[in-house]
Amino acid sequence: MEKVQGEMEIERWERSEEISDAEKKVIQETWSRVYANCEDVGVSILIRFFVNFPSAKQYFSQFKHMEDPLEMERSLQLRKHARRVMGAINTVVENLNDSEKVSSVLALVGKAHALKHKVEPIYFKKLTGVMLEVIAEEYANDFTPEAHGAWTKMKTLIYTHVTAAYKEVGWAQYPTATL
Numbered sequence: 599m600e601k602v603q604g605e606m607e608i609e610r611w612e613r614s615e616e617i618s619d620a621e622k623k624v625i626q627e628t629w630s631r632v633y634a635n636c637e638d639v640g641v642s643i644l645i646r647f648f649v650n651f652p653s654a655k656q657y658f659s660q661f662k663h664m665e666d667p668l669e670m671e672r673s674l675q676l677r678k679h680a681r682r683v684m685g686a687i688n689t690v691v692e693n694l695n696d697s698e699k700v701s702s703v704l705a706l707v708g709k710a711h712a713l714k715h716k717v718e719p720i721y722f723k724k725l726t727g728v729m730l731e732v733i734a735e736e737y738a739n740d741f742t743p744e745a746h747g748a749w750t751k752m753k754t755l756i757y758t759h760v761t762a763a764y765k766e767v768g769w770a771q772y773p774t775a776t777l
Contacts, residue, residue: 617755621748622694628745629691632733633684639736640680645670647728654724657717687729690756701759708763719769722760726753 617625632639645667648655655662660675670676686707693699711717730749734741741749 615751615754617694617748617751621744621751624742624745624748625694625752626691628733628737628740628749629688631737631740633688633691636684636688637677637681639732640684641671641677642736643725643729643732644676644680644683646732647725650728651721651724654721657715657721683725687756691752700755704756704759705763705766708760709767711760712764712767712769719757719761719764723757726756729753 648670649667661670661673664670664673686703689703690700693703730753733749734746
């Protein structure tokens with residue numbers, strides 16, 4: 599059974615708050631520790647994502663039939679995708695002070711997933727939520743309430759920019775309920 603977010607959660611996601619300079623610093627400091635173990639953390643994020651939201655696996659022919667988390671963990675294709683996801687997030691984190699670069703990177707991600715992979719945009723909301731959970735658990739000592747607030751803004755920033763790219767390309771399957 600998949601987790602479903604309530605209407606209040608969806609409404610809260612719509613408001614994109616600006617990330618302050620202090621919050622950017624917190625994100626970058628936290629991320630530097632996370633990114634030191636990027637492949638393992640990325641694999642943990644993807645495995646939890648696929649366990650919690652198994653319908654997301656439909657977009658991955660290489661591992662869509664895998665049910666066992668240990669099998670997923672050993673999958674070279676899943677590891678490769680985890681590195682790509684973490685690399686994209688790293689580029690965003692490194693460029694938080696350059697809004698044009700952030701927009702450009704996330705637009706490329708959004709357009710590729712909309713046009714080439716035909717991924718429903720709601721999965722980005724789910725993935726960024728899982729990312730936040732995993733980072734908070736695996737880096738609990740670094741994940742202060744201040745860090746949690748900053749990362750909450752970060753996941754909203756990612757989702758907002760990616761879905762803007764979906765809108766820009768006029769993705770027909772884009773359900774208006776997830777906007």
